[in-house]
Amino acid sequence: MRSVPIEQFTKAWTIGESWQVGQQCGMFDQRTLSVHVYLCVRSHYSSPDTVPVPQGNSAYWQYVGRG
Secondary structure (H helix, E strand, O other): OOOOOOOOOOEEOOOOOEEOOOOEEEEEEOOOOEEEEEEEOOOEEOOHHHOOOOOOOOOOEEEEEEO
């Protein structure tokens, strides 16, 4: 697996946002008090069906790591 650097300013994932391939998003994890960062692998508009999978990969997102 190739290494993907976490960008300094990563947008938070929100519904109704346009995401392009290569953009990163962050999701706050209340349990660990950290941010999980994901890389967009398929252009889309965010919806409940395209939310990043916690610490996993999906059709739209690749897990990068914790920021």
